[in-house]
Amino acid sequence: MRHRTVLRPSQPSRRDFLAMAAAAGVAVPLLGCAGGVTDDGGSDDGTGDPGGNLDQVDISPPSQYAGRVNVAMWSAMSGVNGEALAALVESFNQSQEDIYAEVQFQGAYPESASKLTAALRAGAVPDVMMLADTFWGRFLINDALEPLNGYFGDDFGRDDYVEALYDEGLVGDELYWLSFGRSTPLFYYNKTVFQQLGLPDRGPETWTELREWSAEISQLSVNGQPLKAHAFTGDDDWQFMAATWQFGGKLSEGLDVTIDSGGAVDAARWHQEYIFQDNYGYLAQAAGTDFGTGVVATAITSTGGLRGIYEASASAGFEVGTAFLPKEVDSGVPTGGMGFSLLKGAAKERKDAAFELLKFLGQPENAAEWTLATGYLPIVKASMDVPDLADTLASDPNFNVAVEQLPEAKGSDAIRSYLPNGTDLIISGLQRIYSDGSEDPQDVFDEVAEQLRQGVEDIRPAYEEYFG
Template sequence: MGMNLDRRHFLGLAGAGAGAAALAACGGPSTGGNTPASEAAEIDFSGVKPAASIDFWTNHPGKSQDVEKSIIAKFHAKFPDIKVNLVTAGANYEEIAQKFQTSQAAKEALPGVVVLSDVWWFRYFSNGNIIPLDGLVKQLDIKVDDFQKSLVADYRYDDKQWALPYGRSTPLFYYNKDHFKAAGLPDRAPKTWQEFAEWAPKLKASSGAQYAYIYPALAGYAGWTLQNNLWGWGGSWSNEWTINCDSAESVEALQWAQDSIYKDGWAGVSSKEAADDFAAGITSSTISSTGSLLGVLKSAKFNVGVGFLPGGPKVESGVCPTGGAGLGIPSGVSKEVQLAAGTFLKFMTEPESTAEFSAATGYMPTRVSADMTSVLAKTPQIKTAMDQLSVTRVQDNARVFLPGADQEMAKAAAKILTQQGDVKATMTALKSTLEGIYTKDVKPKLKS
């Protein structure tokens, strides 16, 4: 398990294996496929005429349907010969993934552009279901160097570009400024979780809220946000391909989290959406995506503060993961559709578009040259998320590259945080599950 391989060098991943049951439970697709993505050649689009119509499959991340419609309207004005049909392909990333997989298996109509999340897109790359974008980058002169490096690099594997960043985010620490003031606390996020543990009893006593802090809903969030806790304690889900979720550091981090709920009594776990619980005043603080920022600011009846994620007893900085989605183009459509899709993808990720999208949702502006002046004047909190990009850390391999691992992590977190299960035993069992996925479905496909 101690392989130290560059994250770019993969062949195809075959099936869901040990994660299949979890995927099925969440409505996720299988990952069967026979075409190694690394064999995909750069596509030549010279002499190709763009298709007259394409579908854009999205789940409207960050409640972005209105801004997506606005950007598409601007696209139609500039490119009247290409019609983009906005399709709600699911309520979340998993539902889009299911629809995308089902449509390919049934040989049904595929989209021109599809939203692919951080934990789903890689399996489509590995199965050859999406094309490398390098040919389109050349043909359409897409300024890849102008994208935020930490965001665009997430989609570069085998020396090819497989998607462009779209609804990208980091978690933020959200806090109720009014509660913090009433408790006599500084108007800032805590520097470490240990500092917050000192603040929490004061918050609980003075705020009238049910919790001083609420952990994000575990389904879809546990594997992502708990990386912050694990990293702060010096642990992780994995170190490269070594699964170490049962290390002393990882166990200590999750034991602390469990104690904050059951022993110390100042924390809880959101049942559905932590940002909504926070905006409703149920908790004085939480961690949630930057994509929730605009919604929280609109809904909350109090002064909202945001800050960097807290560190832990061993690591105080570089404890924030990136996340979210990118835009990819299917391999199972014609070159004409792919070229039209590339034209739209370029427009959708231009500096003006990404600034408009960020202003409407709170997601990161993915382009360096995006003019955020008016956006930040109206919503200065977005700058905190932008500044935090410089101290983000690449997600653990186990979360983003093992099929079904995210669901397994959520199940383990539920045992620990909602059932008060034994932390060491739960993490040991999770390690066994993750190693099984790696050994069966990933290791045989890695380049030597």
Template sequence: MAKSWIAWFTAASAALGLGLAQKTSITFYYPVGVAGPLARFIEGYVAEFEKRNPDIEVKTVFGGNYEENQAKVVAAIKAGTPPDTAILLSQQLFTLLSMDAIEPFDPYLSKDPELKQAVGDFFPAFMMNSTLDGKVYSLPFQRSTPILYYNKEAFKEAGLDSEKPPATWEELVEYAKKLTKRDAQGRVVRYGVAIPTEDRSTWLLEALVIQAGGLLYDPQGRGCKVLVNTEATRQAMQFKRDLAALHKVSPEGVIAWGTTPGDFAAGKVAMIYHSTGSLGFIRNNARFPFGTAFLPKKVRYGVPTGGANFYLFKGSDPAKREATLRFIKYMVSPELQARWSMDSGYVAARRASWSLPAMKEYTRQWPQALVAREQLAYAKAELPVYNLQQVKDIVAEAEQAVVLGRKDVREATKEAQARVDQALAPFCKR
């Protein structure tokens, strides 16, 4: 009886034009790579999108940090249930292609002027890891460069000009010696500088390699050639070792990525290398005036771009794909990119965002936010390689061995090069 009544009601509703609207449901995985309540911001943006688009439901999956999120997406792909879209590191392109997991945006660009306009409006530096063979495989969202944060109060206390941060590696050491503070017993109560050595990341090492005049990869290598056993890489690793072991201006041992902004905000270290994406956290937690600056150079200024992009995963039906594209367009729009930059500190990836009145007012109040954008003029693509996480793990292990004094830098880079070449071999057969 109940089933008959439901059938009658459904038929009657359809006849009267009262059919129940069907929602299209899409799945979205995302990470948070820096300190602060960034997941709350992203969930808020999703809720706003759903309110504006009541025919679409976005099922969010917070994946943890970049590496954890990548692992969860890969697990979903292998299980045959890939997300409709996910924010993953821009440098994951080759790994995702090797899994045959993603599709390019190009078929949709030709049909969607709004999407095509967005691609043309992104800063070119942020598109370096997004394209291959003329195809667009991902769209920038939470993008960054590493920058120098420095404590202006500590600078004045040490007799340094608070408006002139160090511009070279030599100046960084000189400043850090003056900024390192000890108590009556000789114990360090404030270090001069901290450059994190994250377990599974090569990002800040890449920056130092670029500044030493090199690159951690061959740009012509098509994801198959990593350059570990080079003089520039050795100089970069040794510099990090020397800050603690020789100059005594940086904490001994491995410096954790996640705790470094908090240590800076607490006054435990006067200068740090960190993502511009940590600007929001530092802005809200530091109880002293602080500045931001380009990372100091050795032979040149330079940083890798960083952060993550939206990807499209194979397997979506037309309705899901259309809903996914509407969602991505919303998330990368100039207005939302500006909000995201103001909320987090990440660089608004759209050039149009910086002309909006709210963004102009924000950068007037917080000129520190302009540094990462201006540093894009010196940016290189972030390590683009197959088997990305294993390669990064190998290089990071070598870096840690040098920083901890367990291996000579020449031994460490030679061994790491052999291991990296072996890790790439299955993906790079000629």
């Protein structure tokens, strides 16, 4: 057990400054002892009674749910996904008589994470927090997250989940983040274009094979222009991390930055030449949208984008195919998406009630309903045997590709998950490389790496307390 002392505010501190910065929309900072942990490792509400020092955010139960323990869930899901989550939570409310849970939308992942930082500083927090795979670790190393092992019983635990997804929330043997809306990137291709050109009805096995096919694809035209073969994403470094792995590199080894060497530079140079020398690709504002409307022949985007792409491609008049991500010198499949954490400093009664909600969402029928409504990966093994989901997996090869690719998947490099502005710095470098053929990828990543290393020094002590 790690030992910490409660910080008692007296004058404005670095924690005060960073919390205010987060409330203004700056990346999630170090929080200090946000969980209110005492010297003996327990939680203290300031009176000496165990139960937590963090109040609950405002929650307004309808009259039919009055008198129950209230649970506030902060969500980053809107649209169809938000509606699907709200429906499941309402089903939970109707399934029992002791707990009322309410979903409260807080904006997309960066905005909702910044709001949580401000909430921790203010001393009133949600009971369940939805955090992206690249955000939960930042709260972990600030002692804000509740260890979850003790909430599982003999009837619910790791064996119920797809282990590769469950294990991403582990630090050592302790779970801090429970997977829920998870995805991997897929390679999407226009089956109609491929058939027209006589290309194989599959994705390319390697990036080199994609380049060979691109010469043929570019002979076609769309809107009076040569058809581009591939759209690159410039606002998300997730797909580029996959390419870095595929070219034999990593963005970092732990917190030791490696983006300026090996596979990262090789992948960036390959992509840049493909765009500017071969003239086969381009930097898209929204690669999935461009693919769905038929203006590009292939793209890499999330498993969760499949349903929207189906709808767009039906209007554009072509058939969609999906495939494993291309290799080059190695395989590279990153997982993404979100999961749920509890806040360490909340009262025990609220944490117990919050975990009952997580257990409900993990029941096979509910997990299957979530996957079917959203297109996210099945996270509970038994959910794949629920008839509606089993039928979908059997009848839709594209959806099944994501499940078949999952054994190759792994979690993000640490520099993305733990450094607050890590992804922003990497994305800024990628945008330079993808938008300007004269920028040397080595020079760009040398600059990015230097900025990343400066940031690492601020978080390394806290990171090493958990990871050594």
